[in-house]
Amino acid sequence: MPFIRSNEAAVHEVHGARFLSYVRPATGSRDLAAWTCEVPAGAVPPAHVISQEEAFYVLAGRLRFSIDGEAAELGPGDAAVAPAGSALTVANPADEPARMWVTTRAGLTAELADGSSMAPPWAN
Numbered sequence: 001m002p003f004i005r006s007n008e009a010a011v012h013e014v015h016g017a018r019f020l021s022y023v024r025p026a027t028g029s030r031d032l033a034a035w036t037c038e039v040p041a042g043a044v045p046p047a048h049v050i051s052q053e054e055a056f057y058v059l060a061g062r063l064r065f066s067i068d069g070e071a072a073e074l075g076p077g078d079a080a081v082a083p084a085g086s087a088l089t090v091a092n093p094a095d096e097p098a099r100m101w102v103t104t105r106a107g108l109t110a111e112l113a114d115g116s117s118m119a120p121p122w123a124n
Contacts (some may be wrong), residue, residue, distance in 0.1 A: 002028065009035075012122050015045040021122035025106050033123040034103040039063060039092040047089040048110040048118075054102055056090070057082045061098025064091045 002029050009020040016039075023034035036059070039045070045091045047066070056065065057079045064073045066089040067082045074080060075091065082088045108123035 004028075005105065010122065012120070014120070016040055016043045017045055019120070019122040022123065023103075024122065027107060031105055031108045032103060033108065034101065035122045037090075037100050037102055039098045039100070041092055041095050041097055045089070045092040046112055047087055048112050049087050050082060050084065051105075051109040051111075052084045052105045054082045054088070054104040054108070056082070057101045059099045059101055061092065061096055062094045063098045063100060064093050065089070066081065066091075 004022045009022050009029070010026075012019040012021065018038040018043060019035050020038075021033070021035040023029045023032050028115050039061070058074045058076055060076055062073055064071060065080045066087075067080065068086045072080070104123055106124060110118045110120065112118065
């Protein structure tokens with residue numbers, strides 16, 4: 001099924017953020033996963049280490065990315081790339097929600113600071 005309608009996106013809420021999963025193996029993708037993420041105002045989700053490269057494109061609002069200790073605040077139209085194995089944090093320092101589009105290879109996992117591992121359903 002090469003077409004995914006907006007009403008077919010799977011919705012997941014984790015760490016205060018809302019993930020709308022479009023492209024993933026369950027929707028016919030063999031290699032890629034892609035989703036939007038809505039990050040509420042003031043949110044600071046936990047840092048994590050990613051197993052695969054991720055590409056981020058800011059759609060609305062402002063987000064503060066920290067990738068292996070290098071930080072930048074990005075706005076609409078800006079993008080970031082986090083290499084596989086990097087420590088990543090994406091926070092929203094603003095007073096309004098922010099939204100981004102994220103793409104990675106299917107099968108992504110994340111290791112949290114407490115040593116626990118997560119296989120996000122929006123990327124698997």
